[in-house]
Amino acid sequence: MASTTPPPDMTGTRPDQLTLDVVELIGEVVARFHEDYESAAAEHALTGAQARLLSLLCLEPLPMRRLAQQLKCEPSNVTGIVDRLEARGLVERQPNPSDRRVKVAAATAEGRQVARSLRESLRFAREPLAGLSEEERVSLRDTLRRMLG
Amino acid sequence: MASTTPPPDMTGTRPDQLTLDVVELIGEVVARFHEDYESAAAEHALTGAQARLLSLLCLEPLPMRRLAQQLKCEPSNVTGIVDRLEARGLVERQPNPSDRRVKVAAATAEGRQVARSLRESLRFAREPLAGLSEEERVSLRDTLRRMLG
DNA sequence: CTGAATATTTCAGGTTGTCAAATAACCGGG
DNA sequence: CCCGGTTATTTGACAACCTGAAATATTCAG
Numbered sequence: 001m002a003s004t005t006p007p008p009d010m011t012g013t014r015p016d017q018l019t020l021d022v023v024e025l026i027g028e029v030v031a032r033f034h035e036d037y038e039s040a041a042a043e044h045a046l047t048g049a050q051a052r053l054l055s056l057l058c059l060e061p062l063p064m065r066r067l068a069q070q071l072k073c074e075p076s077n078v079t080g081i082v083d084r085l086e087a088r089g090l091v092e093r094q095p096n097p098s099d100r101r102v103k104v105a106a107a108t109a110e111g112r113q114v115a116r117s118l119r120e121s122l123r124f125a126r127e128p129l130a131g132l133s134e135e136e137r138v139s140l141r142d143t144l145r146r147m148l149g
Numbered sequence: 150m151a152s153t154t155p156p157p158d159m160t161g162t163r164p165d166q167l168t169l170d171v172v173e174l175i176g177e178v179v180a181r182f183h184e185d186y187e188s189a190a191a192e193h194a195l196t197g198a199q200a201r202l203l204s205l206l207c208l209e210p211l212p213m214r215r216l217a218q219q220l221k222c223e224p225s226n227v228t229g230i231v232d233r234l235e236a237r238g239l240v241e242r243q244p245n246p247s248d249r250r251v252k253v254a255a256a257t258a259e260g261r262q263v264a265r266s267l268r269e270s271l272r273f274a275r276e277p278l279a280g281l282s283e284e285e286r287v288s289l290r291d292t293l294r295r296m297l298g
Numbered sequence: 299c300t301g302a303a304t305a306t307t308t309c310a311g312g313t314t315g316t317c318a319a320a321t322a323a324c325c326g327g328g
Numbered sequence: 329c330c331c332g333g334t335t336a337t338t339t340g341a342c343a344a345c346c347t348g349a350a351a352t353a354t355t356c357a358g
Binding site: 019021028032033034136139 | 167168170171172174175176177178179181182183184221271277278280281283285286287288289290292293294295296297
Binding site for chain 3: 224250
């Protein structure tokens with residue numbers, strides 16, 4: 001079809017060295033990000049799962065079912081995490097008048113405050129990225145978007 | 150030193166929108182990578198922690214203490230993970246003649262085989278990266294290296 | 299030889315996660 | 329209206345991960 005060489009179909013093939021290098025690097029970024037997120041959460045006496053759930057609720061209240069979908073886990077698991085956050089007054093369950101089966105979890109004012117503070121203590125936003133020029137960050141942003149899209 | 154504007158010191162400052170975008174994107178990459186790793190491990194009846202430990206031992210045998218350092222967890226935690234891998238014949242504990250306190254964990258032949266198979270089933274190496282040109286991947290690799298270095 | 303330090307394990311306890319079963323509420327067809 | 333099927337949430341049992349403190353065995357310095 002095209003006169004230029006099309007990207008080879010790697011399906012079932014061992015990736016080339018360049019790809020392996022990038023995967024290795026992404027692995028390190030993932031490890032650092034995770035570590036950073038976990039310790040930022042710990043500074044607020046939250047576990048990673050609790051921090052993720054609270055951050056979600058900080059954007060908008062969500063039924064338990066939706067929470068499970070966003071967190072990619074079983075609804076029965078969400079029950080416990082919300083239980084613990086609710087016991088600390090960071091989240092509350094609200095009834096849904098239009099469908100009394102569903103319970104909507106919402107962050108309390110204190111919960112939103114904690115989430116904001118947590119967001120700001122995420123040093124990963126500054127340290128590794130601070131060394132990049134604006135041009136590099138733009139390039140990185142666009143490449144990541146293409147990877148994910 | 151340089152005539153170009155030096156990167157501003159972001160310490161204690163709220164990051165700009167571009168940085169926030171990149172952080173958000175990295176978060177998504179992290180989520181996908183994790184998901185992918187976990188499901189690849191599950192295909193081999195391994196948990197994520199077991200897969201990480203086995204992959205480490207596939208490079209070289211390590212004392213329990215070193216394993217804990219690499220996995221960034223307490224040594225007492227490693228005991229259980231190695232226990233479960235050893236029960237399945239993927240790992241074995243070897244005595245260290247020069248210091249009888251330490252036990253060196255080593256992957257068995259079967260363990261190495263499983264780790265190899267797991268490595269190859271990591272689709273993350275192909276799918277999101279396959280859409281990038283070689284030039285983009287080179288650029289991504291160099292940027293990630295600068296971020297981590 | 300004694301005491302401090304190190305490597306590993308054990309134990310108790312908390313969190314995350316799954317799956318199956320129970321409960322409650324919705325909904326459409328008769 | 330009622331019934332059966334579906335959906336949302338919870339509960340209970342169980343496994344894995346993880347931490348912290350205590351126990352054990354061994355090393356090492358003085």
